[in-house]
Amino acid sequence: MAPGNFTQVTEFILTGVSDRPDLQIPLFFVFLVIYGLTVAGNLSIITLTSIDFQLQTPMYFFLRHLAIINFGNSTVIAPKMLINFLVKKKTTFYYECATQLGLFLVFIVAEVFMLAVMAYDRYVAICNPLLYVVVVSRQICLLLVSLTYLYSFSTAVVASSSVFSVSYCSSNVINHYFCDTVPLLALSCSDTYFPETVVFISAATNLVFSMTVVLISYSNIVLSILRIRSSEGRKKGFSTCASHMMAVTVFYGTLLFMYAQPQTNHSMDTDKMASVFYTLVIPMLNPIIYSLWNKDVKAALKRFLTNPCSFKYI
Numbered sequence: 001m002a003p004g005n006f007t008q009v010t011e012f013i014l015t016g017v018s019d020r021p022d023l024q025i026p027l028f029f030v031f032l033v034i035y036g037l038t039v040a041g042n043l044s045i046i047t048l049t050s051i052d053f054q055l056q057t058p059m060y061f062f063l064r065h066l067a068i069i070n071f072g073n074s075t076v077i078a079p080k081m082l083i084n085f086l087v088k089k090k091t092t093f094y095y096e097c098a099t100q101l102g103l104f105l106v107f108i109v110a111e112v113f114m115l116a117v118m119a120y121d122r123y124v125a126i127c128n129p130l131l132y133v134v135v136v137s138r139q140i141c142l143l144l145v146s147l148t149y150l151y152s153f154s155t156a157v158v159a160s161s162s163v164f165s166v167s168y169c170s171s172n173v174i175n176h177y178f179c180d181t182v183p184l185l186a187l188s189c190s191d192t193y194f195p196e197t198v199v200f201i202s203a204a205t206n207l208v209f210s211m212t213v214v215l216i217s218y219s220n221i222v223l224s225i226l227r228i229r230s231s232e233g234r235k236k237g238f239s240t241c242a243s244h245m246m247a248v249t250v251f252y253g254t255l256l257f258m259y260a261q262p263q264t265n266h267s268m269d270t271d272k273m274a275s276v277f278y279t280l281v282i283p284m285l286n287p288i289i290y291s292l293w294n295k296d297v298k299a300a301l302k303r304f305l306t307n308p309c310s311f312k313y314i
Contacts, residue, residue, distance in 0.1 A: 009168040009187075012097050014090040016081075017177045017272060028085035034284050035078040041287025042071040044301070052300040058136045059125070062118045063290060065145050066247075069114055070283035073107035076100060077178050077279045084177070097179040098164050104178065105156035106149075108278070109206055113148045115248050116210040116217075122241040123217035127224045159202050162195040176272060178279070183271075207255065214248055243290045250285060254278045 017027060045067035049060040080100070084090040092100070124135050163181050167190040176183040181199050185192045218241075225237035254277045291297050 009094060009170075009172045011091050011093050011172065012168075012179065012187075013173045014084060014092060014177055014179075015173060015175050016084055016090055017276065024085045028082060031078065031085070031280065032082060034280050035074060035082065038074045038078070038280070038284040038287075039071065041284060041291075042067040045287050045290065045297070046071070048297060048300045048304060052303065055296060055300055058121050058138075058141050059118070060296075061141050062114065062121055062145070065148075066111070066114050066118065067287065069107050069110045070286050073104065073111065074280055074283040076103045076107060081177050092179065094168075097174075097184075098160060101163065101179045101181065101184070102156050102160040104180070104279070105159055106152050109152035109155050110148055111251070112206050112210045113151065114145075115244075115251060116213040117144050117148060118244050119214040119217040119248065122244060123221055126221050126237055126240065155202055155206070159195075159199055162198040166190045166192055166195055176275070178275075180271075180275065211252060214252070218245065218248075243294050246289050247282075247286050250289075251278065251282055254282065 016024075017031075018024075046064055049055045049064040049067075077100075080092065121136055125132050128135065159181070163184055166185070166188040168184075168187055169189045171187050171189070174180075174183045174187065181195075185195060185199075221237075221241060225234050228234045228237060254274055257274060291301065
């Protein structure tokens with residue numbers, strides 16, 4: 001087809017989680033509750049780790065930023081998703097779609113690396129406790145978090161720019177509930193080899209590197225804890241990283257389920273369900289996991305609810 005016959009797309013239409021009219025209102029309330037719990041839970045973690053003097057440690061500094069990332073990730077997706085449950089035409093403008101994709105990539109890449117940073121923090125705390133204050137100093141914490149955000153932003157700019165560097169014409173129905181790379185590239189009327197390669201290399205590199213850090217860190221942690229002779233000591237060792245291990249297992253388990261399945265079993269419906277999990281469900285679960293498994297967070301919440309006026313921002 002000649003370039004002059006192309007009709008450049010100026011807006012996209014999202015199919016949503018489900019196209020069944022009878023499910024739109026029930027799904028709206030389900031995801032409204034999920035998003036409400038996500039906002040409440042992550043803002044609580046951010047607040048407690050900012051104002052409670054007993055939570056001013058590297059572990060809770062990283063937890064605060066994980067909560068910021070979870071809050072940002074769900075907020076990029078959920079509000080637009082909730083609106084689309086209530087309207088007949090689920091449209092999103094071209095640049096609105098590009099912005100949503102870019103921000104989503106910023107937060108999802110940041111989460112991948114923040115979990116790796118937190119795994120390294122637990123490794124140093126358990127395997128090299130005498131060097132912990134030096135190795136994970138405040139300056140190192142700030143550097144690790146800054147590099148995480150800088151790298152995630154750079155990756156998002158490169159990946160989203162490559163996805164929107166191709167032409168979109170005529171077909172504008174995205175088989176998804178938000179602007180994601182795979183359903184977007186499926187609509188392109190030009191060669192998608194370059195953006196697909198960029199996205200694949202970026203995703204594979206990020207996932208392999210972060211998972212390697214996590215696996216090495218926790219392998220050493222488990223070995224170090226098993227060397228402890230007393231059962232009480234082993235129990236205490238596992239309790240210090242149990243919540244993070246749970247969060248890591250849920251997050252990486254979802255990503256592996258999504259990307260490691262055979263292409264013959266791969267479908268957009270499966271992608272949607274997996275995407276719902278890591279964009280909306282996991283950001284809701286993380287504050288619950290950390291508050292239920294972590295006695296320090298529970299104690300801080302109890303102190304705050306008992307006497308909120310005694311707290312001062314640090």
